[in-house]
Amino acid sequence: MPTFDAIGIAGTGMTVSRKWLDAVSDNLANMSTVSATTDDAFQARYVVAQSVEYGEPAGVQVAGIELGDAEGRLVHEPDHPLADEDGYVRYPDIDMASQMTQLIMAQRGYQANAAVVDRAKESYTAALQIGKN
Template sequence: MALFNAIDTAASGVTVYRKWLDAVSDNVANVNTARRTSEDAFQARYVIAQAREYGSGTGGVQVGGIALGNREGRIVHDPENPLADADGNVRMPDIDMSSQMTQMIMAQRGYQANLATVERAQEAYRQAIQIGKG
């Protein structure tokens, strides 16, 4: 039964890291999203991971929620933008691209590591079946 627990635990990690990658890609895609100064800026998404069934031995991880970034963003002078106010300002998201790229690398590596664990556990299961066939 421990083998199936390994697959389930690693698969839960794959899911959380995929959600994290989705959030990062959404943030990167909207880094240049301008809004009127009277509106909220695009809010970056941050995945909150939490333990699943902690202490039971059959745990794993799950998405506990999504935290949103600063809605105030930053005011940028861009008089050419069609959304600019009378002073030529627009509201841009407060997203740091270097931080997003770092998060993307961490999420990608975690995704790959958990996927490799699932694949290795599946291969061990296949080998165990072959041994049982004798």
């Protein structure tokens, strides 16, 4: 692997981690979104990543976004304005603990790839300084 590929590969990892962070933050922001029982619940977003082993650039990419269950969960809230005749409303089926775990994983992935970019830049700069002398 050529030395300059490290920045490109780490950059693809940062892009996937950023999209993962966006999806998790969207899920967390909408986990209390209420819908009528006749409507679909907010569907959680899940980023699907895949490796890119051949071609330019090598690294990782977002293969797509999968959506969670549109059925959600029914909650008995008879005083809610969207409640049906039985007093039920629909909430998304999003687990906060799982989303917070994914948030930390995505954040650490972003940080690790950013560290690779920093180290590679330092190595390239040091190589240029050696060649200068």
